[in-house]
Amino acid sequence: MKLGGVSRVLLIEDDPAVREGLELALTRHGHRVRAVESGEQGLERLRADLPDVVVLDLMLPGMDGFEVCRRIRAAGQTPIIMLTARGDDMDVVAGLEAGADDYVVKPVQPRVLEARIGAVLRRVGREQAEVERHGELTIDRAGIVVAKRGVPVDLAPTELRLLLELSGTPGRVHSRQQLLESVWEHGYFGDSRLVDACVQRLRAKIEDDSATPVYVQTVRGFGYRFGPV
Amino acid sequence: MRPRPSLGLRARLLFAFALLCVVTAAAVAGGIYVQARNAILQRTQDAAVQAMTSRLQALYPLRSATPGPDELGEIAEAATDRNSFAVAVYRETHSPLPPSSPPLGHGGAGEGARTLDFGVASPELRQTVAGGRTAWQRVVRQGTPILVIGMPLLIIEQDRTTRASGIEVYTARSLLSEQRSIDELAAYAWLIGGAALAFAVALASLAARGVLGPVRELGRAARLLGEGEMRTRIAVRGSDELADVARTFNNTAAELERLVRQLREMEADARRFVADVSHELRTPLAALTAVADVLEEEAARLPAPADRAARLVGRETLNLTALVNDLIEISRFDSGVAALAPNEVDVAELVSATLRLRGWSERVHTEVPSGVTARLDPRRVDVVLANLVGNALRHGEPPVSVRLRDDPHRIVLEVRDHGAGLEEAVLPHVFDRFYKASAARARSEGSGLGLAIARENARLHRGDLTVANAPDGGAVFTLRLPRRAPDPDGGSE
Numbered sequence: 223m224k225l226g227g228v229s230r231v232l233l234i235e236d237d238p239a240v241r242e243g244l245e246l247a248l249t250r251h252g253h254r255v256r257a258v259e260s261g262e263q264g265l266e267r268l269r270a271d272l273p274d275v276v277v278l279d280l281m282l283p284g285m286d287g288f289e290v291c292r293r294i295r296a297a298g299q300t301p302i303i304m305l306t307a308r309g310d311d312m313d314v315v316a317g318l319e320a321g322a323d324d325y326v327v328k329p330v331q332p333r334v335l336e337a338r339i340g341a342v343l344r345r346v347g348r349e350q351a352e353v354e355r356h357g358e359l360t361i362d363r364a365g366i367v368v369a370k371r372g373v374p375v376d377l378a379p380t381e382l383r384l385l386l387e388l389s390g391t392p393g394r395v396h397s398r399q400q401l402l403e404s405v406w407e408h409g410y411f412g413d414s415r416l417v418d419a420c421v422q423r424l425r426a427k428i429e430d431d432s433a434t435p436v437y438v439q440t441v442r443g444f445g446y447r448f449g450p451v
Numbered sequence: 452m453r454p455r456p457s458l459g460l461r462a463r464l465l466f467a468f469a470l471l472c473v474v475t476a477a478a479v480a481g482g483i484y485v486q487a488r489n490a491i492l493q494r495t496q497d498a499a500v501q502a503m504t505s506r507l508q509a510l511y512p513l514r515s516a517t518p519g520p521d522e523l524g525e526i527a528e529a530a531t532d533r534n535s536f537a538v539a540v541y542r543e544t545h546s547p548l549p550p551s552s553p554p555l556g557h558g559g560a561g562e563g564a565r566t567l568d569f570g571v572a573s574p575e576l577r578q579t580v581a582g583g584r585t586a587w588q589r590v591v592r593q594g595t596p597i598l599v600i601g602m603p604l605l606i607i608e609q610d611r612t613t614r615a616s617g618i619e620v621y622t623a624r625s626l627l628s629e630q631r632s633i634d635e636l637a638a639y640a641w642l643i644g645g646a647a648l649a650f651a652v653a654l655a656s657l658a659a660r661g662v663l664g665p666v667r668e669l670g671r672a673a674r675l676l677g678e679g680e681m682r683t684r685i686a687v688r689g690s691d692e693l694a695d696v697a698r699t700f701n702n703t704a705a706e707l708e709r710l711v712r713q714l715r716e717m718e719a720d721a722r723r724f725v726a727d728v729s730h731e732l733r734t735p736l737a738a739l740t741a742v743a744d745v746l747e748e749e750a751a752r753l754p755a756p757a758d759r760a761a762r763l764v765g766r767e768t769l770n771l772t773a774l775v776n777d778l779i780e781i782s783r784f785d786s787g788v789a790a791l792a793p794n795e796v797d798v799a800e801l802v803s804a805t806l807r808l809r810g811w812s813e814r815v816h817t818e819v820p821s822g823v824t825a826r827l828d829p830r831r832v833d834v835v836l837a838n839l840v841g842n843a844l845r846h847g848e849p850p851v852s853v854r855l856r857d858d859p860h861r862i863v864l865e866v867r868d869h870g871a872g873l874e875e876a877v878l879p880h881v882f883d884r885f886y887k888a889s890a891a892r893a894r895s896e897g898s899g900l901g902l903a904i905a906r907e908n909a910r911l912h913r914g915d916l917t918v919a920n921a922p923d924g925g926a927v928f929t930l931r932l933p934r935r936a937p938d939p940d941g942g943s944e
Contacts, residue, residue: 237734243741250745328733329740329772398794399804399829411804411830414792443795443826 232273233257234264247332261285295321301342318419323380341407357451388448397445468655480640535624583615596626665693681708726782743768777900784907819855831908839866867927872920
């Protein structure tokens with residue numbers, strides 16, 4: 223994770239100018255940036271460098287961004303921020319379904335991208351001695367371990383933060399906007415599909431049946447709440 | 452606007468047919484009736500006169516020039532047949548009137564002696580007969596038509612001249628049977644006229660249907676075409692004028708469809724071009740934007756004039772980025788890919804968040820009751836509100852206010868300032884793309900697409916955004932949104 227304020231960023235972007243520009247800007251603000259031009263190279267660097275966060279362009283030659291996204295997710299829980307060149311909603315939805323944590327639309331101002339990186343890397347949880355039990359789910363906020371029936375569940379950082387946010391106040395309804403602000407740190411009105419996509423991924427991991435969720439429940443018209451289990 | 456109310460085509464056709472039929476039938480039947488009636492009467496008359504003449508001739512020579520009632524009776528007897536009744540008159544004397552002769556039995560005993568009023572024989576007739584000429588007339592007595600013939604008996608002198616003998620014979624003959632024939636004729640004429648009228652009405656209805664059907668079809672097709680259903684065509688039947696009209700309509704519709712498609716293609720091309728250009732601009736801009744901050748931050752350390760140049764490049768890069776983003780946004784509306792992400796939202800929270808996030812809370816007066824919720828896309832409404840409030844703060848005079856009203860079906864957000872308002876000439880163009888109200892404030896205030904995008908966002912909600920000047924000064928932008936925005940995919944939960 224973020225060590226001493228310096229984070230390692232893996233930037234996968236095929237356009238040399240954009241790649242150089244973002245590398246320049248992020249490096250200037252203290253990140254260690256590894257910039258590569260294709261998905262294949264990116265996956266290689268992922269194994270070698272173990273970056274804290276991946277900034278991934280969706281439109282790549284060769285292996286496309288969605289496939290890269292899926293493979294990064296399959297390999298581990300490194301946070302992924304998509305760079306979408308088009309304001310195409312389908313791209314965003316497909317990217318979120320492929321496991322991305324957040325997205326920014328090009329052209330992006332470096333400070334916006336940095337804020338998003340900061341948000342996905344922020345350490346989550348409170349110091350709390352006790353391990354919470356919710357049905358078959360145990361949440362250890364100190365060690366940041368979530369287990370179901372004693373088996374640890376592998377959660378991406380955003381999924382974990384969403385779960386911790388919701389389970390912190392069981393039974394309380396969180397609106398999508400509130401979740402966007404607290405989990406994604408989106409200052410302005412964010413894209414509520416981020417929340418929906420993340421909830422879907424989270425349910426797939428912790429619920430017995432995603433169609434009839436027990437832990438992360440939908441409150442139609444308002445948002446989501448944790449339990450009551 | 453119709454100049455005057457007019458009957459429908461059907462009514463007019465029916466009326467014309469019926470009128471035509473009635474006039475024709477009346478003319479034909481009436482003409483034939485009159486002709487036939489005259490012919491019947493004439494023949495009856497001629498036959499009666501002839502028969503009477505030949506009977507009276509058989510009386511000659513007269514036995515006495517001054518006959519008494521008995522002789523007159525004989526004369527009358529001779530002049531009559533079974534169908535008629537006769538009376539012979541000589542000066543004051545006349546043959547006896549039968550007791551039961553309603554046609555003639557009018558003269559009472561008292562006055563009969565003096566004036567001999569036959570009732571049916573008019574004074575004119577009697578005068579003519581007295582003048583030595585045979586005459587007749589038709590009268591109606593107690594509902595029975597009667598032919599009255601008056602004939603003088605003449606005396607032929609030695610020199611072959613004739614003079615009236617003073618004896619007059621009148622016969623009355625009932626025309627009842629003739630009348631019956633004529634009545635039958637008339638009834639027949641009426642019957643045929645009625646049948647013809649019914650036939651005409653049926654024919655007119657048929658013709659009206661034949662005309663009105665295609666006309667109605669044409670009207671329906673024209674309406675559809677007007678509503679934008681460019682593929683509307685009419686089935687062409689037959690080869691009459693209506694078929695010609697239908698064919699013309701079809702040709703026109705086909706031509707229109709072609710033109711509209713061409714125009715739409717051109718428009719789509721133009722819009723696609725803008726979208727493509729915008730997308731192409733994005734990549735270099737993405738690189739520029741990434742380093743614009745660097746340039747601006749480093750500008751302080753650069754020597755003049757490089758510092759100013761760096762700031763300029765940095766600032767304009769951001770402006771260009773905003774413009775391209777707006778272009779892409781509006782081209783997404785144009786191509787119909789812009790989609791709503793509706794959510795149940797507390798409007799007061801939304802308004803205050805919009806103002807708070809941009810640091811406007813202190814500068815904007817709000818009249819927004821809490822607890823009003825609506826189903827809308829908060830991100831898009833935020834864009835609209837931010838644009839309106841931003842404009843009001845930049846161009847208008849304080850205080851700038853945001854007011855919320857609501858009814859069961861919609862919410863209304865009003866953003867108003869207290870400046871001079873907008874010029875009347877400007878009002879209709881405020882939402883036009885790249886419309887600049889004045890050359891003076893042409894730059895540095897957004898892309899020129901902000902209000903166009905705002906309106907598109909409102910319309911995406913099936914709402915609207917309008918502008919007006921408040922009576923006491925200042926521009927008022929009114930955003931109306933339905934309480935429940937249409938859901939693009941059946942509803943996010």
